[in-house]
Structures are given as structure tokens and as C-alpha cells.
Amino acid sequence: MLVQQISVFLENKSGRLAEVTRTLASNNIDICALSIADTTDFGILRLIVNKPQDAEKALSDNGFTVSCTDVIAIAVEDKPGGLAFVLEILQDNAISIEYMYAFVGKTGNEAFVILRVENPEDALRTLTNCDIKIIPSEKIYCNVK
Incomplete structure (x- = not known):
């Protein structure tokens, strides 16, 4: 993913x-x-x-x-605290972010966030276990249409 x-x-x-x-x-x-x-x-x-x-x-x-x-794309609720919730999960699991950027998706009230981390497989597992929505590449690549 x-x-x-x-x-x-x-x-x-x-x-x-x-x-x-x-x-x-x-x-x-x-x-x-x-x-x-x-x-x-x-x-x-x-x-x-x-x-x-x-x-x-x-x-x-x-x-x-x-x-x-390789980077990770996630969806966060586009509201105050949406991103903070995910960042706290990463912090609590000692996953450091090298860089990130975000854009608003066209599928409702979500912002898509791109994360670059040292170990993406560990981050994916942690985020998935915490019910954070991981956006598959085909949805990100097609988001603009």
C-alpha cells in the first residue's frame, strides 16, 4: 500500500x-x-x-x-485535530517523520497526507492497527480526475 x-x-x-x-x-x-x-x-x-x-x-x-x-498516503478527517491524532499515534510508537505534505481529496471531508518515514512497513502496520485510513496508490494517482 x-x-x-x-x-x-x-x-x-x-x-x-x-x-x-x-x-x-x-x-x-x-x-x-x-x-x-x-x-x-x-x-x-x-x-x-x-x-x-x-x-x-x-x-x-x-x-x-x-x-x-516509497511514501505512505493516509486520509485524515479535514477538521481541527485530524492530523494531530495521527501524529500522536506515530509519536507514541516511536515512528519519526522525515517529511510530509498534504492536499485536500475530492472524496468528501478528508485531507490526504503524504508521509515519508524511515521504515514504511512498520508505519503502515501501526497506522493500520490504529484504524487510520491508508490510501492505496491507485486512488491517490487517480484523485485528480
Whole structure:
């Protein structure tokens, strides 16, 4: 139940983000979620797309430094405290989060959260045992349609 995330290393210069999105669009790849973290010189663009393997190849073929990483997608109730409840479960089970980002799903009153943790299998087991809704990749990849 892991989701594949595309990570792209970008020089921090004008037009690079547009090049990524043009490359994906020209290969009929839909962006479902994204996050970017930057410094003065470079940034890391993290993407959930509908066709991760195709995206990795297209971006690599166009000269981008790209990798594919397994992440976990969960649904949390889109209300105050929805995310805090899940984070407390992870904290109580000594599961550290490397990074996360969220987006609102189109299936009701839920926010989808992408989590990157050191040991995703342990985190999946813990979250499942606590009745946290794990979103399978096919639902995340198709969420934008």
C-alpha cells in the first residue's frame, strides 16, 4: 500500500520548475500533489503523479536528476485535530517523520497526507492497527480526475 513519489533535484534558477511541468504535460502525466523545499542554490521537488515510472523516465531523459521513493498516503478527517491524532499515534510508537505534505481529496471531508518515514512497513502496520485510513496508490494517482 505504498505510493511512489518522484523527487527532482532542481537548480534554483528561473524556469526550471516550468521545464519539469512542461515535460510531464508533454508525456500526458498528471500531477496529483507536490511539495517543494528550496535553499539559495537548489530545491527538491516532490511529486505524486498518475504514472510515476513514466514520469521518472521522461524527466531523466530530459536531463533532470530524479529518483522514485516509497511514501505512505493516509486520509485524515479535514477538521481541527485530524492530523494531530495521527501524529500522536506515530509519536507514541516511536515512528519519526522525515517529511510530509498534504492536499485536500475530492472524496468528501478528508485531507490526504503524504508521509515519508524511515521504515514504511512498520508505519503502515501501526497506522493500520490504529484504524487510520491508508490510501492505496491507485486512488491517490487517480484523485485528480
